[in-house]
Amino acid sequence: MDQDIVNALELLNTTKQEVQRMRDSGWSSLLDDVFSFCNKYEIAIPKMDARYIPGKSKHRALDVTYSHHFQVERFCVVIDLLLQELNNHFDIVSTDLLLSMAYLHLAKSFGNFDKKKIMRLAEYYLNEFDSSELRDLSCQLDNFIAHVQGFDKRFFNMKEITNISKVLVESELHQTWPLVYLLIQLTLILLVATAFVERAFSSMNYIKNKLRNSMGDEFLNGCLVFYVERKIF
Incomplete structure (x- = not known):
């Protein structure tokens, strides 16, 4: 997980x-x-x-x-x-999303970089990227990859996408390439938005069982938070 x-x-x-x-x-x-x-x-x-x-x-x-x-x-x-x-x-859409994310990986200084695949990833998020923002993203990607590969040593030897996000924020480069930063954020939350949500739905069977089938939404939500995040609490 x-x-x-x-x-x-x-x-x-x-x-x-x-x-x-x-x-x-x-x-x-x-x-x-x-x-x-x-x-x-x-x-x-x-x-x-x-x-x-x-x-x-x-x-x-x-x-x-x-x-x-x-x-x-x-x-x-x-x-x-x-x-x-x-x-x-892992159907066609899920696999396509995951493969597109792989091209955002910093391994070998973006040696696997494929702009078409990354743009394909952005096209799945219609609410985040309209046609004009997709054009802007295309330009920002070119500048971002050129900067990382040729100038900024802070991005060297990174093994995870999470590190890209951290360095972008620490160096305030997320303001220079906001659409690239947004795409990285969407990539990072996908795991949470899929596996985590599925586990939460599975947990509902334990919380709202036959003995507590009249539980209201607000009380159910509170119980689920405690159950799912029980390690933190």
Whole structure:
């Protein structure tokens, strides 16, 4: 829950790649581990090329082998469910937002800078950036990146977007590039506006349960604040 949004995106992509790699080429190594485990503890292993028999009755043998059953109907199915769950949690819009944020990262002095991707991020916030402000943001981005890459050493070796915001405020550069600063702020609060809110809604099940279903909104809000922020209180 405290992970930087860019780092979280990198971990998400790594997880998807590893899960996909496991599906494509991980079956043999997993099978070897299973065979080793079974031999160590003297567990009977069926012949993998024999017809699969669900249960104990040989009359119920299916037209697939044990190898096909375990690899296709079990191993691949579980991995596909995991990948589908990840894709459901990070749909096209969410992934596009996260990818756009990655280009605001200071790694390698904005070596991954992609102005089109960053502008795409701003376009999602229609209430914050109208057409004229998008044009101004485009100019401010050019000046900001040129300043960071060529002149200001205070931005060197930063690993998190939060540090960019701090340096901008401390140096009062957030007044020079206010739209860039606004975009960074929106990036930083996205994690709070998604995961934090989801946790708050989940907490409502504990607060407003069957015994307290007549609780008013004001009292519910007060209880939720204490419950969600219980570490602070």
